[in-house]
Amino acid sequence: MDPSLVTGASAPVAPFATPGVVTDLWLLVSVFAGVCLGTASGLTPGLHANNFALLLAAVAPSAPAPQSCVVAAMLSAGVVHTFLDVVPALALGVPDAAMAASALPGHRLVLGGRGQEALRLSALGSGVALVLAALLAVPVTELMTAAYPTLLAHLSLVLAAVVVLTLAVEPSWWPRLAGLVVLALSGALGAVALPMEPAAPLPASVLTPLFAGLFGAPVLLDAMDGGGVPPQADARLLVDRRSVGVAAGTGALAGGAVGYLPGVSSAVAATAALAGLPSETGDRGYVVATSGVNTANGVFALFALVSLGSPRTGVLVAVDRVGGVPSLPVALVAVVVAGAAGTVLVVTVGDHYLRFVGRVDSRRLSGAALGLLVVLSLAFAGPVGVVLFATATLVGLVPVRLRTRRVYCMGVLLVPLAL
Numbered sequence: 001m002d003p004s005l006v007t008g009a010s011a012p013v014a015p016f017a018t019p020g021v022v023t024d025l026w027l028l029v030s031v032f033a034g035v036c037l038g039t040a041s042g043l044t045p046g047l048h049a050n051n052f053a054l055l056l057a058a059v060a061p062s063a064p065a066p067q068s069c070v071v072a073a074m075l076s077a078g079v080v081h082t083f084l085d086v087v088p089a090l091a092l093g094v095p096d097a098a099m100a101a102s103a104l105p106g107h108r109l110v111l112g113g114r115g116q117e118a119l120r121l122s123a124l125g126s127g128v129a130l131v132l133a134a135l136l137a138v139p140v141t142e143l144m145t146a147a148y149p150t151l152l153a154h155l156s157l158v159l160a161a162v163v164v165l166t167l168a169v170e171p172s173w174w175p176r177l178a179g180l181v182v183l184a185l186s187g188a189l190g191a192v193a194l195p196m197e198p199a200a201p202l203p204a205s206v207l208t209p210l211f212a213g214l215f216g217a218p219v220l221l222d223a224m225d226g227g228g229v230p231p232q233a234d235a236r237l238l239v240d241r242r243s244v245g246v247a248a249g250t251g252a253l254a255g256g257a258v259g260y261l262p263g264v265s266s267a268v269a270a271t272a273a274l275a276g277l278p279s280e281t282g283d284r285g286y287v288v289a290t291s292g293v294n295t296a297n298g299v300f301a302l303f304a305l306v307s308l309g310s311p312r313t314g315v316l317v318a319v320d321r322v323g324g325v326p327s328l329p330v331a332l333v334a335v336v337v338a339g340a341a342g343t344v345l346v347v348t349v350g351d352h353y354l355r356f357v358g359r360v361d362s363r364r365l366s367g368a369a370l371g372l373l374v375v376l377s378l379a380f381a382g383p384v385g386v387v388l389f390a391t392a393t394l395v396g397l398v399p400v401r402l403r404t405r406r407v408y409c410m411g412v413l414l415v416p417l418a419l
Contacts, residue, residue, distance in 0.1 A: 030069035031334050034076025035341045041077065042084025043353065045092055045216055045369045052077055053318035054203040054380075068330060071319050075302065075331055076338035078315035079130075082294040083342030086122040086287075087350045090115055091229055091357040092220060092369060105283035106290075110354075116235035119350040121244070121284055122291040123343045124237075128248035129292030130339040133256060133299035134332060141303040144260045148308055151261070158261065159418040166407060178402035185395045186214060186408065187415025189388075194416050198384040207314065209377035209385040213392025214409040216373055220366040221393075222400065229358035235351075239284045247285035250277055251292025259300025259312060262417055269293045270407075295339070302331060 037052040053074045090106050109118040151158055163183065167176045193206050237244075254273035255266065270290040277285050301312035306328060311317045357365060377385035392412075399406045 026065050026069045027072055027330065027333065030065060030073040031076045031337050034073035034078075034334070035080050035338055035345075037073070038077035038080025038338065038342070039084055039345055039349070042081040043087055043349065044372070045088045045220065053315045054205060054321075057318040057321040058203050067322055071322055072330060072334040074315055074319050074322075075334045078298055078313065079295065079335050079338040080342040080345065082298055083123065083126045083291075083339070083346045084349070085294070086291055087119065087346065087353050089219075090118055090350075091354050092223055092366065105286040108283055109287065110229060110232075113230060113233040114238070115229065115232045115354045116351055117233075117237055117284075118287050119346055119354075120235055120237060121239070121287045123346045124244055125248045125251055125288035125291035126295040126346070127339060127343045128245065128288075129252040129255065129296040130299060130335070132249060132252040133296040134336065136252070136256065137299060137303045140256050140300065141260075141307050144304070145307050148260065155262070156418045159414050162258075162261070163414065170404070175402075175404040178399070178404035179408040181402065182395070182399050182404060182406075182408035183411035183415065185398060186411035189391060189395055190412035190416045191419070193388050193412075196381075196384060196388075198382045200378075200380055200382040200385065202379045204382075205314075205380045206385065206388060208380040209389035210392050210412055212373040212377055213389040213394075214396040214412060215406060217370060217389070217393040218396035218400065218406070220369050220373075221397070224363045224366045228360075228362035229354055231358065232354055237284075239281075243278075243281045243285055244288055247277060247281050247288035248292045251289035252296040254289070255293040255296030255298075256300045259297045260304045260308070262310070262312065266294045266297045269297060299335060302335070303328075306331075 037056075041052055056070055056074050056077075086106070090110050106118050106122075109115060167179055170176045170179065189210070193210055196206050198204055198206065250273045251270070254269040258266070258269040270293045273289040273293055277289055281288075298313060298315070301316055305311050305316045305320065311320045374386060374389060377389040379385075381388060396406065396409055399408060
């Protein structure tokens, strides 16, 4: 085993400090701050941990804490976000009961009164995947470090293969053709938008309006005519442990598979995980697997940054801007503690969130969330961001109308990279 994977000693990105230099108090405070930021971003539709990470990167030089602790806060925020982002996804993306057959599996559980169970399944998926990713990260990273030069040299072919695999799991030719249309539209949008460097009040990021428009606004617009969150039943898990383990393991492996590839998102990995799930796991297995993908992807991407010097997520892009990562022992402590906090928070806060959303008029709530997305787009990309948000929203409305999946909107990154 390469010792640099554990110590970070010879990694392309130089570590700030070893655990002996970072005091336990500073580290604890930093992780706690990251948990709070990740909770806020995870529960706010359209707001991502990336946004807070960019802000932290901007203030890092003047922060009283060691920079390695600022990085620990970023990593903690990113991990907690992957646990809690399922809460608004379940609560605010719930369609009308008449659309239940076409709803995402998590939404179907909420419509059936099993939202609390869905939250616990998500927490299990993220928690188990976090443990598996931590155990597998070193050997997988060694393998990917050896293969990475070849993958990079043939990146266009690799990305094309990812698209083909995603299309292959569609049930018929129509969603495949529709998926290609969405891929082309989002790819053209990305080719135009990604080179932009707009002036903005906060650290500029065109990804904020692009992702908010492609993945956030369309769900909120469709939810305006929905029936909202119905009363929820008890939180018992109506699935056996083996199914949970298989689904979480599948999600962790899928998250690891894309954690080292630029432009390939957790959404793409979730599609691959869905294809590999046993049919008997059903909607519950899908919730476990997709949550596992999201969390495992963040862990493997951390190892990719240390070993390859290349950030794979928005949070790690901000970490890279600060100048590096702490040694892996420090980073893993932050990740594990944040994961434990996220497991508790997604259950406790999530239940209250579902009850709150169930009492609020869905049209007003969706309208307020859309207004927030516009404000975020303006804050992180200026007036140009509002235009990008509106354009991305139009593209994001296409998949459902063409009866295909929104995962093809990831063409906003895949197509420019492939070209």
